[in-house]
Amino acid sequence: MIDESLSSDDPDSYVTLTVVRSPGGKGTVRLEWTIDEKAKHNLSPLNGTLHFDETESQKTIVLHTLQDTVLEEDRRFTIQLISIDEVEISPVKGSASIIIRGDKRASGEVGIAPSSRHILIGEPSAKYNGTAIISLVRGPGILGEVTVFWRIFPPSVGEFAETSGKLTMRDEQSAVIVVIQALNDDIPEEKSFYEFQLTAVSEGGVLSESSSTANITVVASDSPYGRFAFSHEQLRVSEAQRVNITIIRSGGDFGHVRLWYKTMSGTAEAGLDFVPAAGELLFEAGEMRKSLHVEILDDDYPEGPEEFSLTITKVELQGRGYDFTIQENGLQIDQPPEIGNISIVRIIIMKNDNAEGIIEFDPKYTAFEVEEDVGLIMIPVVRLHGTYGYVTADFISQSSSASPGGVDYILHGTTVTFQHGQNLSFINISIIDDNESEFEEPIEILLTGATGGAVLGRHLVSRIIIAKSDSPFGVIRFLNQSKISIPNPNSTMILSLVLERTGGLLGEIQVNWETVGPNSQEALLPQNRDIADPVSGLFYFGEGEGGVRTIILTIYPHEEIEVEETFIIKLHLVKGEAKLDSRAKDVTLTIQKFGDPNGVVQFAPETLSKKTYSEPLALEGPLLITFFVRRVKGTFGEIMVYWELSSEFDITEDFLSTSGFFTIADGESEASFDVHLLPDEVPEIEEDYVIQLVSVEGGAELDLEKSITWFSVYANDDPHGVFALYSDRQSILIGQNLIRSIHINITRLAGTFGDVAVGLRISSDHKEQPIVTENAERQLVVKDGATYKVDVVPIKNQVGGISSVS
Incomplete structure (x- = not known):
């Protein structure tokens, strides 16, 4: 077995084979040797001839492996001895196998893909399954099957579903993935860091020294810095009280968190009902609750329940190095502290200072006189100070001479009521008119008690005098309407006013009349430009004499322009004991203007x-x-x-x-x-x-x-907005299949009136190869009322590049 040649003088790239001639052989012999044709790219030479003298017992064949750049596995070739001179070749040892060992890198070098060197993972949520993918690659060789072993360090119980494992890369498989799964729990946790390590590979494979580890960041979970809320949604307090309000920190208690709060007026007003408060609290690490105080002011005003509120306006984590950016799958490396569900507490100041009120008669109606024919009298009852809630007051009547029950008067009801917010009500009493001659008769209406929290005041009696009626001396009254308005005449006009003596006719009487005005209470002079003389006079009624009398007024025609003028014709009794009817003893005469004297x-x-x-x-x-x-x-x-x-x-x-x-x-x-x-x-x-x-x-x-x-x-203060691009609000998004896009966020400051088209340009440091797919210059429409506009632009070149938006 030999290795493939690395260089021409590599001693390991040669193989020597010995051919032996058995003892006893005679004469000179020749034989050939040859190697498979398929070895022509691997061995040299492929054939040759051996010469044995009679005295030679062995010969050698030296073969050289050829160098190439192809990664290959072990290769086996056969070298065969061939007889030329009828030499006998051993049937057992007449051939030999030559094995060229495969390239040491044929199975490849296994490492972590660059895109998986920094992994972000978090606990499962409604929109995220809690997994992260780590890609492993091998090369340049991909021959053979290799097994790769991995682990997560340091090992953490309860953080990951698996902290170690192995996987197999099949023959010619260049990539494989490891799926790590984060476990869900309810424990508030800050971000934590782990290392994914390739620990070993089976025979034939090699681990990459430079890419055998990856960083894993497990993002914060379950509000590690806390959710801040009031302990109660509503508090009921009294005046002149110091209210203690507690803020609870739930979830985690890591870090230092600063909280801001302020009071807001409602029906209770700052400065009048409570001392306005605005400030901040600092929660230390591990601190789960804090209290603050609001002062309720005391006053003398009766008030029903009034309310104001205390609001948590902001919470902020103190310190540096936190990253609250929302990344792929909605993950945040650090979770900021949150304002909880009860961010507003309603503080209700209970009713106070006789909030239900004080009930009494209107002082102007504690004593008054009416005629017998007045009909229905409505006596006002007032509710002073507070008007909170539904309250009532009981009343009765009493008289030394007038009889109730329909004889002289009828008292309607026994209770006067006030609805919530009502401060005026009435007691109704009907005066009965009869034909009997009667002297003055007093009636007293008394308030006797109050319900619903109200109390009675000082004016609890209303005294009504029914004037003497059906006098034997009679009543003098005008028969005309009490108010007469006439156009300013263009010729002399005659106006008749009629008065009468009615009822008893005992005794002699004398009635004087006069005219006052215009537009004043001064007696009208006989010489004037409006009414001819007489403008005053008298009438006489003898014993037993009744009937009517007529006043004749002569109205002069108008001049070129005249203002509106008002005159009053009044009756005065100068002799006798007859009575003037209080409702018909005067007539008000208005002569309308002519032209536009007042402009x-x-x-x-x-x-x-x-x-x-x-x-x-x-x-x-x-x-x-x-x-x-x-x-x-x-x-x-x-x-x-x-x-x-x-x-x-x-x-x-x-x-x-x-x-x-x-x-x-x-x-x-x-x-x-x-x-x-x-x-x-x-x-x-x-x-x-x-x-x-x-x-x-x-x-x-x-x-x-x-x-x-x-x-x-004119339009002012930039009503359509001032548009800006803030670098910290722009980002690169990595989506499925590792496709990258630019996330653009245009901020609209000042006004938000109207739809506004904003042009922008996206540029790259790669001048020859633009970073965006198309429309490097584009327009985004910021809608009426919107304070921002976002867009996503896919990146054309997915490798490298620095972009800018302007």
Whole structure:
């Protein structure tokens, strides 16, 4: 058996064979030798002739193995002795076998593929089976079957399904895979590191010294740094109390974690009901709970249950060297700490300070007088301070002379009720009108008790006096409506007002009447421009005399323009004991305006043209936008004009005020008002606003065609966004079959209005061989309202290369 030649002078590449002539042979003989034709590429020479003298008993044949570059297994050839001179050849030893040993590397060198040198694996989850694949390769030779032995070091119980094993590479098989399986558990664990080692290979194979190990990273699992949540979703507390709130860390307790929190107002307001709190807590490694305190303020205001909340806003792992990037199969080498399910605790301040309220009569109705024919009286009952919940108050009536039950009055019910939030209710009592002559009769309504948590106040009695009725001296009243409005006449108008004496007719009476005004309580002079004399007078009713009397008013025609004027015709009893009807002793007469004496209000021409303004900078303060208004046709009297600002957009934070009013003095025709445009940092598109004159007081009219004007504010603070590429948000994704892609993430800062097409270019350090498949320049559309856009670009050249996105 010989080895294949490595060089021409390699001593191991020669073989010497000895041919022996048995004793007793006579004479000179010749014989030939030959080797299989198939050895022509392996041995030299392939044949020859041997000469034996009579005295020679042996000869040698020297063969040389030929060098080649082909990796081969053992090869067997036969060398045969052939008789020439009828020499007898041994039938047993007339041939020999020559074996050329195969190349030592024919079965190949076994190692771990470069793509499997760094392995990421994690516990099984809903979307990941917890496996990783390690590829083994051999070469250049792949002849024969070899067995490879492997192990994971250090050995870990419970981490992997198998920590050692073997596999067979069949003849001519160049690659094989090892599937390692991570086991699932509920134990919080930080990332850990292992080494996959090829430990041995069967005879014929060789282990690669440079690629016999691979690094295995088992990613963190089961929240090793903890989930942080409040211990309760809701707490009920009282005023003037210090609330202790606990934050629980569940899951793992590794590492130092900083937590931020803050309070948020609800129906309870910061600074009024509680001390606002915002701060941070540091959880040390192994620390599972911490507490913080919130101060509840005391006040004297009755309040129902009010609430505010405390929120965990952020948790952050302290230290360096952590990698929270989400990689293939959703794996993260390090899992960041998490905010748990109960991230907000509602704190309810219980009702306090007589939150249900104090019930009593309205002080203005603790004593009052009514006529017998008043009908139904509604006596207001108020609920002071708190209005929380449903409460009631009981009441009764009593009188020294008036009889209940339908004789003199009817009390409706015995309980007055208040719904939650209600602060006013009424007790109803009906006064019975009869034909009997009666003196004053008192009725008292008393509040006797309260339910539902409410208490009674100080004003618990309402005293009602039913005035004497059906007087024998009679009642004087107007028969006209109490309020009369007439157009300003263009010719003299006669207006009749009728009064009567009714009921008893005992005794003589005298009634005076007078006119006061216009628009004042001053007596109208006989010489005026509105009503002809007489503007006052008297009437006389004798003993037993009743019936009606008529007041004749002569209204002058209007002048060129006149304002609206109001007059009151009043009755006064100057003699006798008759009674004036309190509901019909006056008549109010309104003579409507003619023309526009108070003017017509409109925007000035320079204001009606639309203008566009730029939002002021914060250092400049509010921008004053002035609007000019005119009063045309008439300028009589002072008027008050009301305006409003509106838009289809939210303008709450854009203007100091969105409504207001201004006055135009008597005799003046021009005025102006200002709108304050506020600076802010909120991105906004160009917005249109409407300024409208909505109403006017003082007799003037609005010009409806010129009572509206527009203005706009330019787009500001980058409303459509500022787009950026942050290197830490770009990544290379490795998918199935180890196909790589570029994961692009475009960040949109500032505003998010509208769909925006963003162009980008992907370049490579391989100028001759672009790294992407196609469209190195492309556009991505960031949708309206979106703050980012992602895309995946397959890589054309899967080996090497550095890419950049711009």
